Amino acid sequence: xxxxxxxxxxxxxxxxxxxxxxxxxxxxxxxxxxxxxxxxxxxxxxxxxxxxxxxxxxxxxxxxxxxxxxxxxxxxxxxxxxxxxxxxxxxxxxxxxxxxxxxxxxxxxxxxxxxxxxxxxxxxxxxxxxxxxxxxxxxxxxxxxxxxxxxxxxxxxxxxxxxxxxxxxxxxxxxxxxxxxxxxxxxxxxxxxxxxxxxxxxxxxxxxxxxxxxxxxxxxxxxxxxxxxxxxxxxxxxxxxxxxxxxxxxxxxxxxxxxxxxxxxxxxxxxxxxxxxxxxxxxxxxxxxxxxxxxxxxxxxxxxxxxxxxxxxxxxxxxxxxxxxxxxxxxxxxxxxxxxxxxxxxxxxxxxxxxxxxxxxxxxxxxxxxxxxxxxxxxxxxxxxxxxxxxxxxxxxxxxxxxxxxxxxxxxxxxxxxxxxxxxxxxxxxxxxxxxxxxxxxxxxxxxxxxxxxxxxxxxxxxxxxxxxxxxxxxxxxxxxxxxxxxxxxxxxxxxxxxxxxxxxxxxxxxxxxxxxxxxxxxxxxxxxxxxxxxxxxxxxxxx
Ligand SMILES: [Zn+2]
Ligand SMILES: [Zn+2]
Numbered sequence: 001x002x003x004x005x006x007x008x009x010x011x012x013x014x015x016x017x018x019x020x021x022x023x024x025x026x027x028x029x030x031x032x033x034x035x036x037x038x039x040x041x042x043x044x045x046x047x048x049x050x051x052x053x054x055x056x057x058x059x060x061x062x063x064x065x066x067x068x069x070x071x072x073x074x075x076x077x078x079x080x081x082x083x084x085x086x087x088x089x090x091x092x093x094x095x096x097x098x099x100x101x102x103x104x105x106x107x108x109x110x111x112x113x114x115x116x117x118x119x120x121x122x123x124x125x126x127x128x129x130x131x132x133x134x135x136x137x138x139x140x141x142x143x144x145x146x147x148x149x150x151x152x153x154x155x156x157x158x159x160x161x162x163x164x165x166x167x168x169x170x171x172x173x174x175x176x177x178x179x180x181x182x183x184x185x186x187x188x189x190x191x192x193x194x195x196x197x198x199x200x201x202x203x204x205x206x207x208x209x210x211x212x213x214x215x216x217x218x219x220x221x222x223x224x225x226x227x228x229x230x231x232x233x234x235x236x237x238x239x240x241x242x243x244x245x246x247x248x249x250x251x252x253x254x255x256x257x258x259x260x261x262x263x264x265x266x267x268x269x270x271x272x273x274x275x276x277x278x279x280x281x282x283x284x285x286x287x288x289x290x291x292x293x294x295x296x297x298x299x300x301x302x303x304x305x306x307x308x309x310x311x312x313x314x315x316x317x318x319x320x321x322x323x324x325x326x327x328x329x330x331x332x333x334x335x336x337x338x339x340x341x342x343x344x345x346x347x348x349x350x351x352x353x354x355x356x357x358x359x360x361x362x363x364x365x366x367x368x369x370x371x372x373x374x375x376x377x378x379x380x381x382x383x384x385x386x387x388x389x390x391x392x393x394x395x396x397x398x399x400x401x402x403x404x405x406x407x408x409x410x411x412x413x414x415x416x417x418x419x420x421x422x423x424x425x426x427x428x429x430x431x432x433x434x435x436x437x438x439x440x441x442x443x444x445x446x447x448x449x450x451x452x453x454x455x456x457x458x459x460x461x462x463x464x465x466x467x468x469x470x471x472x473x474x475x476x477x478x479x480x481x482x483x484x485x486x487x488x489x490x491x492x493x494x495x496x497x498x499x500x501x502x503x504x505x506x507x508x509x510x511x512x513x514x515x516x517x518x519x520x521x522x523x524x525x526x527x528x529x530x531x532x533x534x535x536x537x538x539x540x541x542x543x544x
Contacts, residue, residue, distance in 0.1 A: 095111045151415075218288070246278040498519050501521070
């Protein structure tokens, strides 16, 4: 009986991680993540995997298993469950993090908390979560015991021997799987181009403590709200330096509350104050922990950098600590925020000028160690852009893994006895966009229009035409947006051209579409030759 894995996302991009494991005609999903839009995806809020082929096979979909609570692994889950309602398995924290999102979207769900290192059965699937270290607590690898042998998905991981919760990746468990024989390994490629070992999370403790202790005034620290260990380390440094700690940002409140409830975050109550009360204390006793490390335009840090924040006006004595690295696509936004913060007089400490951040993903030596522990028969690198997948594949080949294949979104790998084979483009795997609250309404064409509008501007041509004889009754009036500073002379020339083009149509009543085309061509030609630009031209023809 063959066993296959089909990739819906995450292979060729960082984000929207989602893989479908098929055993005996039934399907278990490993993660259902989202991707944040890239800079050329104008007006798009989120990007999802395309699960349309699963909708067609709805009755075969058995369950979802989550590796961890990051958005790129469970951010699309609520929308998936709206289409395909199945039970979802994960560790307590992963499930609680997913629950928040599901409640916001308002779908029914059947969330099942499972314990790591214990086998769970669901239909033909038998699986187990194994502890790994990552930038969110309670992260796991997943192993499936299938008729074709063990299929292991690493999840997002690093091999941190000294994590701050004292729960390192379970290397003995992985070694045992390796001994038993792993038929197919899927492993995190994010840092496959990075040499050495990724430093431990505990290595940033002292540098962060130094920054916070030595800051002459207020400290504003930004990090991912889901990185509860980082939040803990920043808060610890603040408390040790005698500062009051305030949390800010919707997700920061949500996740710090959740983490405290689950015992994953521990900040003495006496040290925590509301942001409004923070300014009652002298600046050198203030620590604000906030969201916005990704340069998100409406997050606190960005607003502060523009002098538009409700509670915090930055000045010369302030220190901003950015304890995060921009995820791909956010680099420009983050860089702008940093520049603006410095312009306002703040001192900015970030991962590039100080050791205040480490990655949650394994670097090359860790990946080699992992491959050596597992020694799979077949290997497919996952979670990365193509270059990362290729670098990881090279490591595996060097290690002598018998079968190594680089797959992309939509491809499928099948293990069948001794054979391992790959089917390219087995299922549709295009981007599905969430725009406002509608999923899938925006297509590539719409994005091209938006990009065109943003680059070249728009010209609206209004003209009234006599219904009977096709002559101009009023106009043409031309109005432009985003074309140039003073478009009046260009628009006047274009209006003349439109007028004579319409006059040349002396054939009585004109076809509406034909008239639109005439107007668009006449105006476009003049504007192009005068400005070298190609704005979107919208002809509005009124027949009177
Ligand atoms: Zn991830
Ligand atoms: Zn992750």
